[in-house]
Amino acid sequence: MNETAIEVRNLHQSYGDFEAVRGIGFEVARGELYALLGTNGAGKTTTLDVLEGYHPPTKGEVRILGHDPVAERDAVRHRMGIVLQEAGFYKDLTVGETVAAWRRWTRDALETREALGKVGLEHREKVRVGQLSGGERRRLDLALAVLGRPEVLFLDEPTTGLDPEARRNVWELIRGMLADGVTVLLTTHYLDEAEQLAQRLAIMHQGRIVTEGVLADVLASRGTRITFRLPGFAGSDLPYAPGLARRSVVVNGDAFTVETDEPQEDLRLLLDWAHGRRLELGGLEVRRPTLEEVFLDVAQTEGVAA
Amino acid sequence: MSWLSMVWAQTRLNQTVLLRMRGMAFSVLLLPLFLAFSFTSGPQAEIAIDGVPGSVFAAVGAIAVVFPFSYMTIATSIVVRREERIYKRLRGTALPTSAIFAGDVLHATLIGAAQALVILAYTMVAADVPLPANIPLLLVAFVLGAAVFAALAIGTAGFIPNYEVAQIVALPVLLLSMFGSGMVIPLHVLPEELQRPAELLPLTPIVSMLRTAFLGRDFSQDAAPQVGLFEAFQVSAASLGIALVWIGLSMWSTRKYFRWDPRRA
Ligand SMILES: Nc1ncnc2c1ncn2[C@@H]1O[C@H](COP(=O)(O)OP(=O)(O)O)[C@@H](O)[C@H]1O
Numbered sequence A: 001m002n003e004t005a006i007e008v009r010n011l012h013q014s015y016g017d018f019e020a021v022r023g024i025g026f027e028v029a030r031g032e033l034y035a036l037l038g039t040n041g042a043g044k045t046t047t048l049d050v051l052e053g054y055h056p057p058t059k060g061e062v063r064i065l066g067h068d069p070v071a072e073r074d075a076v077r078h079r080m081g082i083v084l085q086e087a088g089f090y091k092d093l094t095v096g097e098t099v100a101a102w103r104r105w106t107r108d109a110l111e112t113r114e115a116l117g118k119v120g121l122e123h124r125e126k127v128r129v130g131q132l133s134g135g136e137r138r139r140l141d142l143a144l145a146v147l148g149r150p151e152v153l154f155l156d157e158p159t160t161g162l163d164p165e166a167r168r169n170v171w172e173l174i175r176g177m178l179a180d181g182v183t184v185l186l187t188t189h190y191l192d193e194a195e196q197l198a199q200r201l202a203i204m205h206q207g208r209i210v211t212e213g214v215l216a217d218v219l220a221s222r223g224t225r226i227t228f229r230l231p232g233f234a235g236s237d238l239p240y241a242p243g244l245a246r247r248s249v250v251v252n253g254d255a256f257t258v259e260t261d262e263p264q265e266d267l268r269l270l271l272d273w274a275h276g277r278r279l280e281l282g283g284l285e286v287r288r289p290t291l292e293e294v295f296l297d298v299a300q301t302e303g304v305a306a
Numbered sequence B: 001m002s003w004l005s006m007v008w009a010q011t012r013l014n015q016t017v018l019l020r021m022r023g024m025a026f027s028v029l030l031l032p033l034f035l036a037f038s039f040t041s042g043p044q045a046e047i048a049i050d051g052v053p054g055s056v057f058a059a060v061g062a063i064a065v066v067f068p069f070s071y072m073t074i075a076t077s078i079v080v081r082r083e084e085r086i087y088k089r090l091r092g093t094a095l096p097t098s099a100i101f102a103g104d105v106l107h108a109t110l111i112g113a114a115q116a117l118v119i120l121a122y123t124m125v126a127a128d129v130p131l132p133a134n135i136p137l138l139l140v141a142f143v144l145g146a147a148v149f150a151a152l153a154i155g156t157a158g159f160i161p162n163y164e165v166a167q168i169v170a171l172p173v174l175l176l177s178m179f180g181s182g183m184v185i186p187l188h189v190l191p192e193e194l195q196r197p198a199e200l201l202p203l204t205p206i207v208s209m210l211r212t213a214f215l216g217r218d219f220s221q222d223a224a225p226q227v228g229l230f231e232a233f234q235v236s237a238a239s240l241g242i243a244l245v246w247i248g249l250s251m252w253s254t255r256k257y258f259r260w261d262p263r264r265a
């Protein structure tokens, strides 16, 4: 059996003259959750559209469970479940009627009650879809996506707009699917979501993947941060020789951020220096960067480069 | 899961959805019947129009009016589902796109067929319309009419941006069909320069086939001679040709302009 569930090679996708995805590649193993991160317009939805078989790629190649999702649609379509970023329902049908209608063209579908139970919507079975809250509609999206016991699940911003409790419920559902061996490709712009769920992730920016790997590696690609407040001093006053590649100093008012690959050495220098001058480093902290900082860095460097 | 059962699932879903939308259900289900009854209850039943007895003239018109309505049903439902991204959701399931199209068309055609049967039964009982002379031709004409207007709806949906415009577009389609097809007023009453174009409108050939099917006579000739069962098909060849051209044009336009996704601003 093929161990790779999703393969993307040199994918380009254009809308007219505009290239929304500019040559990306990644692989997702069976049973793994892979997260695509990126700000709005990064190209996440466009990438998913191609993987889901809505359009053939402008250039490059994609494979789902070893098949071309457009040319071999019949071989894979019923093995994937899709939560679109934005898709409508028939508002005048009830929740139960909607699931029942979808079951009629879904092979080996879950029972209606079972599907609703998975997403905690059993008690809303008789309610018209138009009357559901945003969070409930998102759960109905999920119920339809898992109806056919998919092997690969595509989730495009599944928790955007949900309250914290609803988000945690969706995460539980996703973990349950992973435990059953389902492969999940998730897009999000919530970094904590990726930290919670993803084994591996990629950060997309303007149609390209700028960082990719397991979470720890992505974070390790950036240095440890030493932050503190010190009024009346400039960056050049610190005991650091200038021009060192392993270290950078950013000063914002009295807030200093030292990013370094050798935190122990740099911290010792800093403390000795402050001790000798009887200076108080306010709010001193030493920590690994958060995904959020990596993300902002990426957006910033790329933004400056563009 | 066979293709046919998926088509049937789509058809049933369309029907449930239509019945839930009361305003839409009213205009789709009842308006054509009202129009049909108003045609057939006029005082003209005794006089012949273009050699067609008034009652039959009216009955044919009443049946033909269901086609522009099914245009409206199909075109609006395509536009609404595209703009609300229901199509995007449906296309993400195991349903093939052909089953989505077929379910939409079958839905509208079943409604039209039920309406035509009601109208036929009513006119036979209330307006002394005779049993149609050529039932096979009547069926062919009905199916062809349904096909032409379904194709037109799918072929024009790509140009219609939203629900409101779909409703507006349906109106000229209905008016042209009523007044340009010889259904309500005979074509020779129209100004000279409009007669030829009117003959080429999509509903005109259907109306003339329906008349031939009812009366077993060829109205393209002055004396409107009687024609046999097979001869009636032969004399309808030109009508068939015009209808097929409309289907062909619509399919071309569908290939070129149909879209499943809303257009982005
Ligand atoms: N159908 C479309 N036509 C034209 N441009 C599009 C279309 N869909 C997306 N885009 C553009 O492509 C880029 C990527 O969009 P998208 O894939 O939706 O990004 P994301 O999902 O990461 O927010 C954006 O600049 C967007 O405006």
Ligand SMILES: [Mg+2]
Pocket: A041, A044, A045, A046, A085, A156
């Ligand atoms: Mg998106």
